[in-house]
Amino acid sequence: MDVELDGLAVRHILHDITLTARGGEVHGIVGPNGSGKSTTLRCLYRALRPTGGVVRLGGRDLHAVPIRDTARELAALTQDSHVEFDFTVTEVVAMGRLPHQAGFDRETDEDRAICADALSRMDVAHLADRSYLSLSGGERQRVLIARALAQQPKVLLLDEPTNHLDISHQLAVLALTRSLGVTVLTVLHDLNLAAAYCDRIHVLDGGRVVAGGKPADVLVPQVLRDVFHVEAHVVPHPTSGVPQLLFEHQEVIP
């Protein structure tokens, strides 16, 4: 499903964000702290109403369709994805099925199978009966991603999905998001992971897209200097050939 942001604006925070993610593509949103990455995603998962521009999902104005319809098409792992109460892991992941159930529908065998698959893909099946609140940061993150998978979305929004994850789970989560065949928009701080797993990268600075395109065209020394104020060398990955960055170490933040 295509996702189009057309001149998206939020008060003084976002200005004229325009980008298109075609069905099945993985798009990375990168940029310094406070550049507007999470605010962009908030407009997409409808936590925030834009003050200008349009968001289209599958060609339809996102804000013109019932929110329940949106929840059947779009799942989000957000920075605000907290679970306050003492649910089990199974119960948390089962919440992902709610948009697909009507009123007082009971969970079906199919729902349970979809949740079991999501738990196993995120390597948290062994935690199924544990209290969510008793989990480590990385385990919680994987459970929340499993909940998003259980939603079976056509569009997946991920705000720093690799937060708290060890390197093996970081690579596994990003590989999995690519393999799903759904449209993914993901905020990432790790530019090397973005280069390795994204079809397109959009660089935000001061609430504007200042560069966008294929990783090799976007992650170039001048952009890194201008936007992140770091010096970097770009080298091809020895096996995949994707651009990878080697940063010059610095003593203090300039």
Ligand SMILES: Nc1ncnc2c1ncn2[C@@H]1O[C@H](COP(=O)(O)OP(=O)(O)OP(=O)(O)O)[C@@H](O)[C@H]1O
């Ligand atoms: N509700 C709000 N009221 C006022 N300012 C806000 C609000 N929400 C976000 N901002 C400001 O908008 C800017 C963009 O915030 P946003 O969270 O989108 O940045 P980000 O790129 O995701 O940052 P980070 O990398 O630190 O997570 C920041 O300066 C932030 O302080």
